[in-house]
Amino acid sequence: MKPVFKRPKSLYDVPFHYCPGCHHGIAHRLIAEAIDALGIQERVVAVASIGCSVFLYDYFAVDVLEAPHGRAPAVGTGIKRARPESIVFTYQGDGDLAAIGLAETIHAANRGEQLAVFFINNTIYGMTGGQMAPTTLPGQKTTTTPLGRRVIGEGAPLKMAEMIAALKPPAFVARVAVNNSKSIFQAKKAVQQAFRIQVEGKGYAFVEFLSACPTNWKMTPCEANRHVSEALIPEFPLGIFKGDL
Amino acid sequence: MKPVFKRPKSLYDVPFHYCPGCHHGIAHRLIAEAIDALGIQERVVAVASIGCSVFLYDYFAVDVLEAPHGRAPAVGTGIKRARPESIVFTYQGDGDLAAIGLAETIHAANRGEQLAVFFINNTIYGMTGGQMAPTTLPGQKTTTTPLGRRVIGEGAPLKMAEMIAALKPPAFVARVAVNNSKSIFQAKKAVQQAFRIQVEGKGYAFVEFLSACPTNWKMTPCEANRHVSEALIPEFPLGIFKGDL
């Protein structure tokens, strides 16, 4: 018998600390699978960012550096420039990448750094307990928007994939979801492509994951999963915004 | 006899410290004229940013706050929210607005803050002596790109007006030049519109000026003036990107 599905070897065999139904776990696995598929585990240096996923190094069997909140793209730039033979990826939440780290995000993309940036958009600050994120949906209630987010005054959901795709240098920009088999399949391809581009020295890649946070959305995992298709995807359309698979 | 052209009263009658042929002076005057035209001098609180124009308060006869480098939009947000009856504008260079202050710039725009943001894009760091800016042209030599800016590795010129126009909340976004009478006339209208929008409570306005820096471009004023049409405008097209005049 052959395995149809087996844990990728770039992940340690330990349980995740994520909440039940949290999509971080799926994103982790897709990244690990791509690393395995391309055979680059020994070259990878990952950048953990501050958010629920800060413990990246407890899960990925690759070298990891923990960056200050929001600075992962700059930290990744330093790693890659100092050691071009490394394959560098960052893994960042929406608070990290689109709020405090927005300048670093856009400038690294705009320099066309050889990085794969994985962006976990769960429309909320997970780790700190459910505050508004730059991608929070209009009307969404969070602990800091108790009446629901108002676009004027609190901001419109930032469309990071589109913003980055509008820059000249990035080679590959996609937005994916992982809330059903079909979208997971697409996501898998996008993740692989993001790494392949770097292996081939073709530049900067950005993959945005729409991701469920049942805990802070105050939903069951299944409700949260459904919320991704019903509320997130209409606001953040899936697709390849730059480059191709 | 009536004056065809006279110094606006919102400017003190003192000489500018700017270099000969520097467009900062023209931008100052257009802003002062608009303040006069709308009769809002007594309501204006301006935010000076760090760059050649930091001495704004020496020129404008309005209340002025000096912001930390790059933070003018956040500072302006604080002023306007705390005193909604004020008319608030920021005046920022390309280093200030598009490099260190990029996150503040985009987030203030994306919240639709009631601000007029005047962006002086001279493709260079003027005050610090001619280093690369986020808007530096491909191939442009600066003290930190001695061989000319390379897009990959050093970045493509950031198109701030376009980037901000792509956000939902901003009410008015324009790019203007001041290198000849015709463009000055257009610029004048754009500046007035930026203020009018705020007077009418309609939200965020952004006006990007293409501006000459003869000193750091190492050109004569006339050469620099010509360079605006020959090199800057082709890269940064003029126009109204959002809202209308």
Added chain:
Amino acid sequence: MRKTEAVYNRKLVKGNEAIALGAIAAGCRFYAGYPITPQNEIPEFMAGRMPAVGGTFIQAESEIAAISMVMGAAATGARAMTSSSSPGISLKQEAISYMAGSEIPCVVVNVCRSGPGLGGISASQGDYFQATRGGGHGDYRTFVLAPHSVQESYDLTMLAFDIADRYRTPVLVLSDAVLGQMKEPVYLRGYKGREIRKPWALTGAKGRKARYLKSLYLNEGELTARNWKLFRKYRRMEKEIRYEMYLTEDAEAIVVAFGCAARILKTSIQMARTKGMRVGMFRPISLFPFPSQALAAISNRVNRFLVCELNTGQMVEDVRLAVKPGATVESCLCPGYIPTPNELFREIKKRYLASNP
């Protein structure tokens, strides 16, 4: 507190909420912040309450944006506040330096967690140096108030606004994870201070000359004058020094501590007293200006000091600088964790016995 008050007017709130309540009571109508554990109750409370009192709450895109917004709001004369915890406070240092230089008052709350770096979320006093030595660049200080209870979190936050306005200076409230997260009954006394006129505020040049607030001084001698002006102001602020003395009258040895360490120590000292050790506690409430004279006065009588802090030794320098020559100053250090009263009692005992065999 009298029993009647205690029973009828107390509310059970977290230290963080008490800070928010104190701020609003003191007339703070502008708050901007960015989420970080363990201070999230402050922005969350403000998000709910500010609109109701006609104030502004903004969740900023970063700590830097938050303090910059506060700078803008405060420049118009509004009472404005931001809060964060250690890493976020580091990011605010540049702007705090600007506000000190431009003499714009504001209140900055640091619900201190452990460092360095991301560190941990447990309580710590590792930011003492940063708080008391200006933190950012240049020659400036901020007034620093360190509560040790939920009640003080409320009271000192109100005071912070008064001091900020009186001296046109940023005031830091240095809380910590324990004080911020714990609930205790607090008597909501209400604001007894007074808001003062701000003839420097940027309100639009209506019927007066235009004004500006800035920190740039390039002409010869101007900056020096400004530095000395600030220096003299910091001297004047010594009028506002606050501290608590606990069982010091007959003490043969004094333990110095602030914030949550001090409240734990009180128990330890009670334990020591029951064993007949004549130990007292000195608790600085204002950390800058530091109550050096009061300590010096004590050191005329007592010559053994033990400084107890949740770090690897910071306030001990201020104590050493304050006491009379000849006094011995030892340290009892608990970086990255909360000691038990017992543990501190043992430290006291060990040292007390060493010199009273």
Added chain:
Amino acid sequence: MRKTEAVYNRKLVKGNEAIALGAIAAGCRFYAGYPITPQNEIPEFMAGRMPAVGGTFIQAESEIAAISMVMGAAATGARAMTSSSSPGISLKQEAISYMAGSEIPCVVVNVCRSGPGLGGISASQGDYFQATRGGGHGDYRTFVLAPHSVQESYDLTMLAFDIADRYRTPVLVLSDAVLGQMKEPVYLRGYKGREIRKPWALTGAKGRKARYLKSLYLNEGELTARNWKLFRKYRRMEKEIRYEMYLTEDAEAIVVAFGCAARILKTSIQMARTKGMRVGMFRPISLFPFPSQALAAISNRVNRFLVCELNTGQMVEDVRLAVKPGATVESCLCPGYIPTPNELFREIKKRYLASNP
């Protein structure tokens, strides 16, 4: 320096260039920075030279991005540096705290200008506290080297890389606007140190287990252990303490100064000597760890100290903490401007005569 060297191997360069030259000589192959006066010669020099030596120069989008890039590069084992001036250094504090906590070595240059806020661009020593007390949040310190000449700017920068690697710590080179902008002949001795192996570097998990570098420690006791580990390391760094003594042997009074203040003072002291005053100078070269023992030793003999600094009184605390009880420590403060040798001479004379009437 012997005459022959002097004549044949000297180059006339700015202090800022000397720092860049020293860095490249020491094997620094990664530099990221952001423009700010008065240190722009460093990034500008690096922009021209780095590509030629196979290194990387990046003009970052901000000071924060620059130090973060340095963190990334240094984590791979590369010798990496950033530079800025006061306001920019404030912005780097969070990341410096992270690097201290993660034990990632790097060199940070502060060509100090006047503050607070935007302040001015003249030389200052207003960032002494920030430099020597960690600056950012949490319990950490950085090694601090303070050159007082262009030659030392070159030499100490090379040394900074060695110390950084040896102790896995950020090292701060504290220069100032005068030292950075002035030209002086410098003898380019070349790098005599040695790059060491970095078995902790992130180079990809090839033929070994995967590694990580982090500053987050949440499990009980871990962070405390880390804090104490750092504390012990800072103690060990005392081996690297450096200072200069000038005419101290027979001195009856000692002036303490560092950086550009010290070089100006040397002239003042010569003036005093010609008037028969037995005055000497003590110049700390490492500011943290501070040469407290050496000062204490002097204070066995001499009991009058004058601390001269370009701020409103910062290093004076370290001097007070170092000298023996009974010694008097006075201050001569020049915030925001450069004193003349004459002015300092008068200060010395006034005080010297007061106690030797």
Added chain:
Amino acid sequence: MYFDVIISGFGGQGILFMGNLLAHAAMLEGKNVTYMPAYGPEMRGGAANCTVVVADEEIGSPVIYHPHTAIVMNRPSLYKFGPRLLRGGLLVVNSSLVDPAEVIYKGINLLFVPANDLAREAGDDRLGNMAALGALITKTGVVRLQSLTDALSEVIQKKYRDLLPVNIKCLEKGATYVKNLKSQI
């Protein structure tokens, strides 16, 4: 008078609510009290605990490593806090979810309360927390039952108002359970 307790269980069990309520009741009785929740990333897994100290004197530390009293509402809590209890202390065990056979600690007093079962009998098996709390105060006398029910009506959120009676019933169930135990002895 001095009393401290660590209350521990998993997220959904209303652990923090228990602590809060107890603290509130103590406040209503004019006592000094501190309540300290554990918080932050360590909570992600779903564990929850808090510490309450009640005293007549000023309270020093709100953080207790070795409590006089502990309530463990599930198995992991037993393993975490059982060993930390002070010698002679009181361990209240939710025997609906924890097998008494697993409680192997010596030198401490034990109180087994089938909290969820009692709650089910009272009408809502999710309110085991109230039953346990009722049991605790009856055993220790730290606050009066009346203070708890007073506190409850002040603390309970508006939308859960209608659950007030069943909550009170659970408190009482726990209290009665202990009283009965006592009378049995």
Added chain:
Amino acid sequence: MYFDVIISGFGGQGILFMGNLLAHAAMLEGKNVTYMPAYGPEMRGGAANCTVVVADEEIGSPVIYHPHTAIVMNRPSLYKFGPRLLRGGLLVVNSSLVDPAEVIYKGINLLFVPANDLAREAGDDRLGNMAALGALITKTGVVRLQSLTDALSEVIQKKYRDLLPVNIKCLEKGATYVKNLKSQI
């Protein structure tokens, strides 16, 4: 031996180049030397000045408020630095651009050098800086002319190589001018 000078004028006059060159020459003679440019925003208006100190001993301050020597290449410089000169000091005035009648300071030595005129005679009136420098060193002897010309060929940028001779000629013009003055006395 101790010498200091502030050289001042406007941006296009090659003020910083003068200082640099002088410092370089001093270095070639094995002397200690410091060169300190004024810089930053205050320079925006187009003013430029720098300070050079040459000494046998270690040099203390490279910043001089009251110099022993000053070269003023234009009028604003005269007003700025004239009053700062030490009593008994030497003021070198570019009399091509500054009317000697405006020089009203007492107790100092004056040397008027028609620098731009001399330079024009030498072939390039923009090289007044070199003429003034040649005059200065001849008057003061701070460095030898030969050292200056040596320094010049080391310092001059490649693309201006062909201007070396005319630069040297200007230096010499200034030197000769002062020698002739001397011999006239």
Added chain:
Amino acid sequence: MPKLVLYKDRCKGCALCTLACPKHLLEISTEINRQGYYVISLAAPGKCNGCGLCAEMCPDMAIEVWR
């Protein structure tokens, strides 16, 4: 016959796999694991075609599929 391996202690009972199985073979059982979660169970092992979609969906990699 395809084999489905369930690592019960990894399961968090989120039920996402139940949504993913095209044949609706998975459901939450009444069994509680060491973490305190109700774990999943495979109703009719014989009907499983080993497509692996459940495993692809599981955030905690609690399922392994062999064919």
Added chain:
Amino acid sequence: MPKLVLYKDRCKGCALCTLACPKHLLEISTEINRQGYYVISLAAPGKCNGCGLCAEMCPDMAIEVWR
């Protein structure tokens, strides 16, 4: 006749006004002002139509135009 007022001490000799005048009436003179700049001069005042375009262009507001 339109009047053109030149504030000579404000002029920095940048010559931008010379580009702006549709009638090419302005040129840099040989006169140096207090700031050290060669100032502008109006060649044929009579030809000036007072359109003000030169003034609009001047970064230093050295020109005032009346009509």
